[in-house]
Amino acid sequence: DAKTTQPTSMDCAEGRAANLPCNHSTISGNEYVYWYRQIHSQGPQYIIHGLKNNETNEMASLIITEDRKSSTLILPHATLRDTAVYYCIVRSSTSGTYKYIFGTGTRLKVLA
Amino acid sequence: DAGITQSPRHKVTETGTPVTLRCHQTENHRYMYWYRQDPGHGLRLIHYSYGVKDTDKGEVSDGYSVSRSKTEDFLLTLESATSSQTSVYFCATHRGLASYNEQFFGPGTRLTVL
Numbered sequence: 001d002a003k004t005t006q007p008t009s010m011d012c013a014e015g016r017a018a019n020l021p022c023n024h025s026t027i028s029g030n031e032y033v034y035w036y037r038q039i040h041s042q043g044p045q046y047i048i049h050g051l052k053n054n055e056t057n058e059m060a061s062l063i064i065t066e067d068r069k070s071s072t073l074i075l076p077h078a079t080l081r082d083t084a085v086y087y088c089i090v091r092s093s094t095s096g097t098y099k100y101i102f103g104t105g106t107r108l109k110v111l112a
Numbered sequence: 113d114a115g116i117t118q119s120p121r122h123k124v125t126e127t128g129t130p131v132t133l134r135c136h137q138t139e140n141h142r143y144m145y146w147y148r149q150d151p152g153h154g155l156r157l158i159h160y161s162y163g164v165k166d167t168d169k170g171e172v173s174d175g176y177s178v179s180r181s182k183t184e185d186f187l188l189t190l191e192s193a194t195s196s197q198t199s200v201y202f203c204a205t206h207r208g209l210a211s212y213n214e215q216f217f218g219p220g221t222r223l224t225v226l
Contacts, residue, residue, distance in 0.1 A: 034214065043116075043202055043217030044155065087154065097162040098143060098206055100215060101171070102155035 004088045009107040012082075018075040020106050022088030025069040032091045033064060034100065035073045037084040044087060044102075047073065078110045115139050116218035118203050124224045131190040133221050135203030137183075143206035144186040145215065146170075146178060148199040155202065161186055162208075193225045 005023040012018040024033060032051050036044040048055055048062045050071070055062045061074040075082055085105040092099045115138035125131050135144060143162055147155040147170075157170030159178040167178050175197060179187045190197055203218040 036215075041200065041220065043204075043219055044215075045217070046214040049214065085154075097160070097168065098208065099157065099160060099170070100145070100204075101157065102147070104152065104154040 003101065004090055004103045006086075006088055006103055006106045008104070009109070011109050011111055012075075012078045014080060014110050014112050015077055018073075018078040018082065018108060018110070020073040020075075020086050020088075020108065021070065022072070023070045024088070024090050027068050027090050028092075030093060033062070033068075033071050034089040034091055035060070035062065036087045036089065036102075037082075038087070038105070039081075039084040047086075049091075078108075080110050080112060082108065083110045084108060116203060116205060116216060118201075118218040118221045120221060121219065122222045124226065125193055126226050127194055128192050131193050131223065131225075133188040133201055133203075133223070135186045135188070135218060137186075137205045139205065139207070139216075140183055141205035141216075142183070142208040144180065145204040145206070146176075146186065146188045147202045147204065148172065148197075149202060149220075150199050158188065158201075193223075195225050197223065198225045199223060 034049040035047040038044045050062045064071045087105040117136045119134045145160040146158040149155050156172045161167045161180040177189045201221045204215040206215045207213040
């Protein structure tokens with residue numbers, strides 16, 4: 001199963017874009033990249049996912065490099081409520097089963 | 113949130129006692145997962161299920177067993193609890209079928225083993 005590497009923590013000024021990097025150099029061709037976040041001790045919340053192409057939704061954008069070995073989650077206008085731990089996950093698929101392997105995540109602190 | 117509930121939400125028990133945590137979902141999702149979360153480790157997969165009576169081990173399955181006798185319930189059992197199993201346990205579900213479906217997480221169960 002592919003592993004992910006993320007910086008332990010990052011700060012971002014409120015209203016600015018937050019760019020959270022993730023390295024997944026061992027990703028294989030059919031594995032998706034997912035991003036989740038966890039606020040306080042709540043259950044993680046889905047943000048976005050992608051395979052090859054860049055993706056955008058109402059919460060964030062996901063940029064995946066052409067070789068798929070890394071990706072960046074972009075929160076375009078960070079707010080204080082975006083302070084959370086962000087997890088980059090590679091989802092493996094074997095024989096119709098899906099397994100998500102979480103890393104330790106990036107603790108993002110949005111500063112007023 | 114896919115109608116996921118976990119019970120109990122908090123439990124304190126003693127070393128050596130059996131403990132069962134329950135995850136219940138109302139969305140008829142095929143896949144269900146148990147994770148534990150500890151400081152410095154993020155979320156680690158314990159066991160998962162890809163259908164009724166179909167389960168498999170995750171990264172940290174030693175000391176845990178699971179059962180899924182019906183779609184909506186996924187039970188996690190600690191046969192003989194140890195202090196190292198003090199943790200927050202999260203259940204998650206996944207619809208499956210399509211590659212793009214995401215996981216939904218329950219509110220968590222905080223377990224303390226004395």
